[in-house]
Structures are given as structure tokens and as C-alpha cells.
Amino acid sequence: MKLDRAYSLDEIARLISGEALGDASISASGINEIHMVEAGDIVFVDFHKYYKPTLSSAASVVIIDQKTECPTGKALIVHPDPFRAFNFLTQYFLEKISSALPEQAQIDSTARVMPGAHIGNYVSIGARSVVHPGVVIYDHCEIGNDVIIHANSVIGSDAFYFKRRENMHDKLISVGKVIIENGVEIGSGCTIDRGSTGNTVIGEGSKLDNQVHIGHDTVIGKRCLLAAQVGIAGCVTIKDKVVMWGQVGCAANLEIGEGAVIYAQSGIAKSLAGGQTYFGSPAIDARMKMREIATISNLSRRQ
Amino acid sequence: MKLDRAYSLDEIARLISGEALGDASISASGINEIHMVEAGDIVFVDFHKYYKPTLSSAASVVIIDQKTECPTGKALIVHPDPFRAFNFLTQYFLEKISSALPEQAQIDSTARVMPGAHIGNYVSIGARSVVHPGVVIYDHCEIGNDVIIHANSVIGSDAFYFKRRENMHDKLISVGKVIIENGVEIGSGCTIDRGSTGNTVIGEGSKLDNQVHIGHDTVIGKRCLLAAQVGIAGCVTIKDKVVMWGQVGCAANLEIGEGAVIYAQSGIAKSLAGGQTYFGSPAIDARMKMREIATISNLSRRQ
Amino acid sequence: MKLDRAYSLDEIARLISGEALGDASISASGINEIHMVEAGDIVFVDFHKYYKPTLSSAASVVIIDQKTECPTGKALIVHPDPFRAFNFLTQYFLEKISSALPEQAQIDSTARVMPGAHIGNYVSIGARSVVHPGVVIYDHCEIGNDVIIHANSVIGSDAFYFKRRENMHDKLISVGKVIIENGVEIGSGCTIDRGSTGNTVIGEGSKLDNQVHIGHDTVIGKRCLLAAQVGIAGCVTIKDKVVMWGQVGCAANLEIGEGAVIYAQSGIAKSLAGGQTYFGSPAIDARMKMREIATISNLSRRQ
Numbered sequence: 001m002k003l004d005r006a007y008s009l010d011e012i013a014r015l016i017s018g019e020a021l022g023d024a025s026i027s028a029s030g031i032n033e034i035h036m037v038e039a040g041d042i043v044f045v046d047f048h049k050y051y052k053p054t055l056s057s058a059a060s061v062v063i064i065d066q067k068t069e070c071p072t073g074k075a076l077i078v079h080p081d082p083f084r085a086f087n088f089l090t091q092y093f094l095e096k097i098s099s100a101l102p103e104q105a106q107i108d109s110t111a112r113v114m115p116g117a118h119i120g121n122y123v124s125i126g127a128r129s130v131v132h133p134g135v136v137i138y139d140h141c142e143i144g145n146d147v148i149i150h151a152n153s154v155i156g157s158d159a160f161y162f163k164r165r166e167n168m169h170d171k172l173i174s175v176g177k178v179i180i181e182n183g184v185e186i187g188s189g190c191t192i193d194r195g196s197t198g199n200t201v202i203g204e205g206s207k208l209d210n211q212v213h214i215g216h217d218t219v220i221g222k223r224c225l226l227a228a229q230v231g232i233a234g235c236v237t238i239k240d241k242v243v244m245w246g247q248v249g250c251a252a253n254l255e256i257g258e259g260a261v262i263y264a265q266s267g268i269a270k271s272l273a274g275g276q277t278y279f280g281s282p283a284i285d286a287r288m289k290m291r292e293i294a295t296i297s298n299l300s301r302r303q
Numbered sequence: 304m305k306l307d308r309a310y311s312l313d314e315i316a317r318l319i320s321g322e323a324l325g326d327a328s329i330s331a332s333g334i335n336e337i338h339m340v341e342a343g344d345i346v347f348v349d350f351h352k353y354y355k356p357t358l359s360s361a362a363s364v365v366i367i368d369q370k371t372e373c374p375t376g377k378a379l380i381v382h383p384d385p386f387r388a389f390n391f392l393t394q395y396f397l398e399k400i401s402s403a404l405p406e407q408a409q410i411d412s413t414a415r416v417m418p419g420a421h422i423g424n425y426v427s428i429g430a431r432s433v434v435h436p437g438v439v440i441y442d443h444c445e446i447g448n449d450v451i452i453h454a455n456s457v458i459g460s461d462a463f464y465f466k467r468r469e470n471m472h473d474k475l476i477s478v479g480k481v482i483i484e485n486g487v488e489i490g491s492g493c494t495i496d497r498g499s500t501g502n503t504v505i506g507e508g509s510k511l512d513n514q515v516h517i518g519h520d521t522v523i524g525k526r527c528l529l530a531a532q533v534g535i536a537g538c539v540t541i542k543d544k545v546v547m548w549g550q551v552g553c554a555a556n557l558e559i560g561e562g563a564v565i566y567a568q569s570g571i572a573k574s575l576a577g578g579q580t581y582f583g584s585p586a587i588d589a590r591m592k593m594r595e596i597a598t599i600s601n602l603s604r605r606q
Numbered sequence: 607m608k609l610d611r612a613y614s615l616d617e618i619a620r621l622i623s624g625e626a627l628g629d630a631s632i633s634a635s636g637i638n639e640i641h642m643v644e645a646g647d648i649v650f651v652d653f654h655k656y657y658k659p660t661l662s663s664a665a666s667v668v669i670i671d672q673k674t675e676c677p678t679g680k681a682l683i684v685h686p687d688p689f690r691a692f693n694f695l696t697q698y699f700l701e702k703i704s705s706a707l708p709e710q711a712q713i714d715s716t717a718r719v720m721p722g723a724h725i726g727n728y729v730s731i732g733a734r735s736v737v738h739p740g741v742v743i744y745d746h747c748e749i750g751n752d753v754i755i756h757a758n759s760v761i762g763s764d765a766f767y768f769k770r771r772e773n774m775h776d777k778l779i780s781v782g783k784v785i786i787e788n789g790v791e792i793g794s795g796c797t798i799d800r801g802s803t804g805n806t807v808i809g810e811g812s813k814l815d816n817q818v819h820i821g822h823d824t825v826i827g828k829r830c831l832l833a834a835q836v837g838i839a840g841c842v843t844i845k846d847k848v849v850m851w852g853q854v855g856c857a858a859n860l861e862i863g864e865g866a867v868i869y870a871q872s873g874i875a876k877s878l879a880g881g882q883t884y885f886g887s888p889a890i891d892a893r894m895k896m897r898e899i900a901t902i903s904n905l906s907r908r909q
Contacts (some may be wrong), residue, residue: 029543030636051679105478116439117422118739118757119724133421133439134455136739136757136794151421152492152740154757154794156712160815167357168789168811169829183471188439188460189514189758190493191794191834193815205433205471209463210494210516211534211795213816213834223472227463228494228516229552231817231852241840247552249835249853249871264803265552265570265584267853281584281871281887288906293585295906297557300591302599308749310772320659419724419742427782436742437758454724454760455795468675486774491742491760491797513797527777529821530766531797532837549837550855550873557745568855568873568887586885596819596888602689603901604892 001174001197002030004096009075012042012061013093016085018077028061031090033161033172033236035253036198036217042089044082046163068294079194083170084162089173090197098122098140105137108145120156126182138194141178150188150210155180159196159234172196181205187212187228196234203240215252228262233277239274249281261286304478305333306487306502307399312378315345315364319381319391325373331364336464337457338538338556339501339520346390347385349466366392386466389588392498393478394483401443404518409442410496411448423459429485440498453491453513458483462499462519462537479587484508490515490531499537501515506543518555530567552584564589607781607803608636615681618648618667622694624685628676634667637696639767639778641841641859642804642823647693649689652769666741671693689769696781696803704728704746711743714751718796726762732788746783753786756794756816761786765802765822778802779888782823787811793818793834802840809846821858833870845880855887862905867892 006027008255013020031042037043043059045051054062061075061081070076079085098121105123107113115126116217123137126145127200131137132274135149147225149155156178159179162169176195179253192200195217202214203222206285212226216232220226222240230244233252242256250256267281279286306322311328316323330332330398333344337357340346348354348363354499357365365377366385401424408426410416416428419436426440429448438452441459452458459481465472479498481487483505490513497503498520505517506525515529518537523529525543533547536555545559553559561579570584581590612633619626622638636647640660643649653658657896665683669688676682686692704727711729719731722739732751737743744762746878750770755761762784766863768775782801784899786792786808793816800806801823806871808820818832827830828846836850839858841897846864851870856862865881873887 039459095596114421116722117718132460133438134457134740134758138757148461150460151441152437152758152795153457154740154816157738157756157794158754159817160790160793160813162831164489169792169831180730185461185474185508187463188457189455189516189795189817190491191818193794207463207465207472210460211492211497211514212456212815213795215834216855218730225465225472228518228536229835232832233852246536246554247550247853249854251870264554264572265568265871269870292902292906294601295596296902297587299602299905300595368628371726381632398619417724419722437740437760451764453743453763455740455797488764488777490766490798491763492795492819497674510766510775513763513799514817515762528768528775531839532835549839550853550859567857568871582767590708599898599902600890602905603898 001032001090001097003093004100005029007060009061009077009110012089013077013079016063016077016079016088018063018079019067019068019084020075020077023073024075026060026073027076031086032059032197033086036195037143040288044060045085046082083172087173091173093245094175124231132188141180141194143180144182144204146183147180148185149180150190151185152188153186153192155186155191155192157191158196161196161216161234174216176200178202181222184208189213193234209246221226242274304335304393306331306396307403308332312364312380316393318395319366319380319382319388321366321368321388322376323376323380324509325372326376327378329376329378333395334502335362335390337496344576345389347389349385370511386475390474390574390578391478394476397478435491441481444483444497445505446483447485447487449486449489450483452483453489453493454489456493456495458489460494460496462496464499464519464537477510479503479507479517484525487511493517496537510551524561530570545577561588607638607696607703607742608698611635611698612707615667615903617681617756618695619683621698621905622669622683622685622691624669624683625673626681626683627673628681630681631680632666632679632681636691637699638803642801648692648892649776650692686718689778693779697779700781704798717762733858735761738794744784747800748791750786750788752789755786756793756796758791758794759792759796760799761792761798762800763797765799767822769803780822782806785806790814796820799840821876848880 022193023034024118038190039058042061044063045054069192099238105119107125108127112130117131117135129147132151134152134154141156151239178200181204183205189211192214193216201219206224209228213231214236220238224242227246229247232250237255239258244262250268254271260278263279266283269282277286279289335430342361345364367439387394408422410428411430412430420434420438423442425443425498428446432450435454437455444459461477464475469521481503484507486508492514494519496519501520504522509527512531516534516602521539527545530549532550535553542561544562547565557574564580566582569586572585580589582592645664648667650669651660711725713731714733717735719737723741726745728746731749735784740758747762762782767778785808787810789811795817798820801821807825812830815834819837824842826844830848833852835853835886838856843861845864847865850868853871855873860877867883870883872889875888884890885895893896
């Protein structure tokens, strides 16, 4: 999430009553969790084993639970509970950003929002888009032009992102949005989660069939086809013109190359190169999978 | 889709500014895409490799993108973009048909439509049927007697049917309906797409659990049981008394015989004979699948 | 289901015009179908092969379709159609119980029910809970404190529970409820069925992602995590801290031990011990499954 302005290290440390270390001249203009972090961002870390990747990430300001050596060109803020501090900051900044925006949804005069659809605050809906009954669009989501959203789909529900604590799961508060680009069609009963701090994006001209689930911070390219009951976890990158047939599942934090085709019910457990066809759970090259199926069948008949 | 009256070849050609060839005395009384085509229908073809099956189909009038030899007893209409011409015609005829119908939904006085359900135009709902809150029924769908539709199910959303063009996917406009016969129960969060030009049918007494998806033009027989999260693609024929357990998926354009039983999570990739039990993805005879599972287990332990 | 008071054998027999046999002093204070039966309950049986388990169950009063020897300490009520008699009784008792309750939903003043949510009668919603637009909560469900239910989820739809008759499926009428304990979060587009006669329970602090389906009478423990599109059938017991990744399916009438982890797309066909990790359809020990996958891959390459 981009902030409304640059915040100095000292300002940020004071907001969360933390202790600032490192280059005092550093400021931050964004805030993101580690999967989405960019230069200029605030990030947090609270597991020792993630210290190294976080401290060597693009982040400028790291909220951390122990004093440690500060890398050059970065600053640290020591806080006893970085997760809670991060949640506090994202909400604080979201309110700052929101206060500069018109609260009421901006719906183009040529768009058609049907009775029984629920449109949140700070939402925008572009020209000629159609929102069917029972659709729920949470705050801050952006719907482009010529988009169709079928009945009872949900755009912008919270990320499924929890920190395991001693006696409960603590929720990372979602402050990102869903951006649906021009010409997208979304079937009925779909659910698309907002980004935790970044954006979930459905790229231009992509088509989703019914009951598709898209996780937080996932970015889907242009002109993809996702058949019914496909489920994509969080932080996935799907390049342009990918085709997934029905009930395909895709694990978090991976990338699928341009034009890949995934056969029905496949389970994608690692990143897949583009331009090829995959099948199986876990998904592998489709011809190889077909050969495996034949091998098993032959062995089984022989026994 | 049946038309409101017979249309002469010349009338149809003029509606789409196309060039008529072949038997000028031919008229059409229906319009369907190739999977649903019947005698007397208008159909379209725009891929050379589909010329032969389309020209030898039951259709009376073929909208085609190139001049070609016209089979005896048929007529052709040459048009630079048959897909677009077909979309124009289906919408034109749907409006003609609709104008003769009462726009307001016909809901039997003994039916119970709960607050927060959304009923489209030209819908009919039969005696003693119950429609729970949040259900959305699109225009033209027909709900029989003694039907129960649980909360947030969607009846009649558009077919997932696109033509791949140079820079986008062009949508086949859905003009068919969903017909839900007497005594059907539909769980919560289901989605049933309307036919593209034909009808999607849920046969008498069939029961669908929650989050079931049924694709366009699929016809389900009588007294079938479909457990939760089953997904059936478009143009599937399921005969009477078929049982599918949870999360079964079924590919498009195939047929499942009477009384077939499909175990949970199976993936149906080709037509299946009735009266038998199937398992696996792809689904095969269940005992054979069980033997395969045992074979793999034994081999793996030995290594 | 607990009754409003104890009912004597004679009272029950008269309600359904059945013939009482056995200990006439027996009374019943509850009614449950066989999977949920407890001491003091009324139960029914109408298949000869289930006579033995039903007659030796904890039930006090058995509605049965034939005269048979009555076990000591129990009573029988002979009725030509025990299924229909049982449906009559559960509805009769539910009305008795309901008449003592305030019909209007009891919503804590600190709870937030958003516009477009539908709350049934006899529902309770605890402190600080948030119910998003399009959520449907059926009658009699209980929502605890600090619960979040995301848009378009359905709480309390009917059990998928039918008796196969000559020419139709007869529905067991659901009279149980859904109980959602404190601190639970439910994603968007989920469906949770009410118990048939018992309760479906989501335990304290458990988190469900989007499009999760939970069947009737299933009891989920505390602090479980169920990822998107997981489907759990009816009468399942899931102990505390179980984790299921996306699209896992679980068959009916089984138990999953504390802390079990189930990888994505697995299909659980039998009870699983706690503290272990499982994968596959059917699900087995995850390392064993990985070895099987490697075995198949090696064999297939060799051929």
C-alpha cells in the first residue's frame, strides 16, 4: 500500500511507540507484508528464521521484535509485537488515505448495478459494467469498464492470513483492494479476496466461470480463462492467456507462465513454465501424467 | 430456442445483411448452436474444420463465413462474422418471444419467496415451492412445483462460452433458460447456468447438495443425487438415478448412464455406462481403481 | 435435540398413533437420528439390517416398522412408516421448544449486522460479531462473540439427508442448529448446514476460508484452519487444531484427530489419527504418498 505522503523514521516509530535504529534520515512511502514489499516500504518480521530475508529485502523500514544489526541504508524499529504494530499502522494509513477520497462509490452513469447488489464505500465502477443481484463489493475495490459480475459473487473479502499465537490465531488486517480490469467477466458465486497490503488483480479481458476462488494479493494476467470451481491461493502470479479447467487448485506464492494450460482437477504445487500443458495432483507435464496413468493401469492388470 | 414463428431464408438473411445461398424456399423455426441443433434450426460455423459436421448436421440454415457448396435441402447465409450475426439473431428472437409473454414473474399463490430473493422477469414458480433469501433467479427460468432452493443459490447465470479472437474473447450471448422440474431440492450456494440456446434442466425429484455447479445446456435426469461441491460442465447429459459424491467433476459434452454411481473427487473425462460404479481422476471402474491403488501401495513399500 | 420436558412412552405413541411395546414406565427427553443418539432419546429404524445397532444403541425409545423383541430397559413403538413418524415428532417438538423462545433474533448491541444480511427467527448473535452483506442465517442458529461472517455465506441450510423410496427421495426434516463459537471467522460464500437433529458446531477460534462447505451434525474443534473450497460431509468429528489446505474433501461419519494436517486436494475416506500429516485421494500418510508419487514417476520413465 502506498502512503498518502512520506513518513520519517521518527514519525513511524512514535506512532507505534517503538525504538528506532539505523539511518535516522530514512523515510517510508509505502507499507507491505514481506511477499509484496518494495523499495521505500515499511515491513515487519517476528520470527528469527525470517530475519535474514526480511533484512535483505527491498524494505526501507523493518519493524522487528529484537535489537539486531541494522543493514546499511535501512532503518529498524524495535517493537515487542511487530505483527500488532503492523496492523495498527496499516489501519492508520488506510484511514489517512481514505479521508482524501469521496466516501460514496463512484459508479459510471452507464454502469448497471442491479437491485440487491451491495456496493461498499470508496468503490469505483466503470462504464457499461453490469453488477448482478446479490453481488457484494467491499470497500475500496475498483471495477473497470465493460465488466460483468454475475449474481452472488463477492469482491474484496478479507485475506485468509493469520499468525499462530499461544492460544489463538491473530488476524493480519487486510488493507489492500481488488482491482478488476476492463472487459473481465466473473461468474456467479465467485469469491475474490482483497490484498493484505497489496492488490488482488484480475487482468484485462480475463473470464472466470462460476464458484472460482481467488486468494489475496494474487495477480491474474490478461485474457486468462478459469473454469468453474477453480481455487487460487494467495500471492500467486498468473501470466497472460493461462487456461485452467474445472476444479484446478493452485498453492500460494508461485508463478504460472504465459499461455500455460492446466487440465481439470489438477493441483499446482510449484511454479509452472508457460506454453505447456499440465495435469495431475501434483500437476506435471500432461503427457508425462498420461504415461503414468497408463503405466499404473498396465501394472495393475498384470497383477 | 424455438422461434415465435417460421422465418423465411430471405427474412433471416436481411436481418443480418448476409448473402443467402441454396434452397430459397427453406424457412427456420428455431436457432441453436451446434451442440443443441435440431431440424429446422439456424446454426453458425466460422472454423473451416467444423464446416463438415455443421453442414451435415440437422440444421436447415447455416450462417457461414465463406461461400461453399450448399448441401441439398439446406440453405447457407454467408456473413463475414457468423458468431456476431448469430448473437444478433438470438437476441432479436428472444425479444420477439418475450414480447408475447407477461414480463412479471408468475409465482403460484402457494409458493413462498422469502425476503431478499431476487426473481427476474418472465420467471415462473410453481405450487408450494420455497425460495430462500439471497437466491437469484435470472430472467426466463422455470421453477416447477414442490421445489426448494436454498439460500444464495443462483439459477440462470450466463453460459461460460467464448470465441477466442485476435485480442479478446467474444461472448456467446446466452438466450436459453434453466428448467427446474417438480420436487427438486437445490442446496445453498449452488450455481446453475442457463442454456446458451437450449435449456439447462434439473430433472424431477433430483437433489443437489450445497455449492454444486451445473454448466449451460446440461440435462440432469430424474431422482439424481449430487453431493456438495460437484461441478458439471456444459452440454452434459446425466440420465436418471445417477449418484455423484462430493467434489466430483465432469467434463463437457458427455453422457452418464442411468444409475451410475461416482465416488467422491472423481473426474469424469469421457462418457460412462450406466449401472456401474466409478472412481478416480480420470474416473474408471471403481474396483479397477481400488486395485490400482493397492498396486501402487505395494510397489512403493517394496522399494 | 433435547425436548422441552420428559414425554412418557404412552404420550409419544399417541402422538404418532403407534403401538407401544416394552417397559411402559420409560420416558424420553430427547430425539435424535441414529448417528447422534444419546441415552433418553427417541430414535427410529426402518431397515432390517439396522435393527441390531439401533436396538443396542443408547436410545430409550425406538420407533420401528415391525414387532420385534424389545431389549431390557428400552421401549419400542411400532409404526408402519417410522421415517414419517420421526419427521412428525421432530417438527412437533421443535414447535414446542420454539414457543418458549423469543421469536425475534437476539442481536447484541455491539454486534454489527450489515445491510442485506438476512437473520432468521430464534437466532442469537453475540458481542462484537460482524455479519457482512448477503449472509443468510437460518432460524435457531447461535453465533458467539467476536465472530466474523463474510459476505454471502449461509449458516443453517438443511441437511442433505434423504430416504430412498420406491419413486422418490423422502427428506429427513432438519431440526438441529448451527452453533458458531466465539472468535470464529468464516470466509465469503461458505455454506454450513444445520444438524439433522443435533448441532453442527464450529469450535472456538477456528477459521474458515472462502467457499468452505460443512455438512450437517459435523463438529469442528477449536483453532482449526480450513482453507478455501474444503468440503466436509455430515456427522464428521474434527478435533482441535486440525489444518486442512485447499479443496480437501472429507467423507461422512468419521473422525480426524487433534493437530492432523491434510494437504491440498486430499480426499479423506476413513478416520485419521491426530498429530500426523496426510496427502492424497484417498488420503494416506504424506511421506508414504510422496514415495508413491516418486515410485510411479520412476516406473513410468523406465518404460
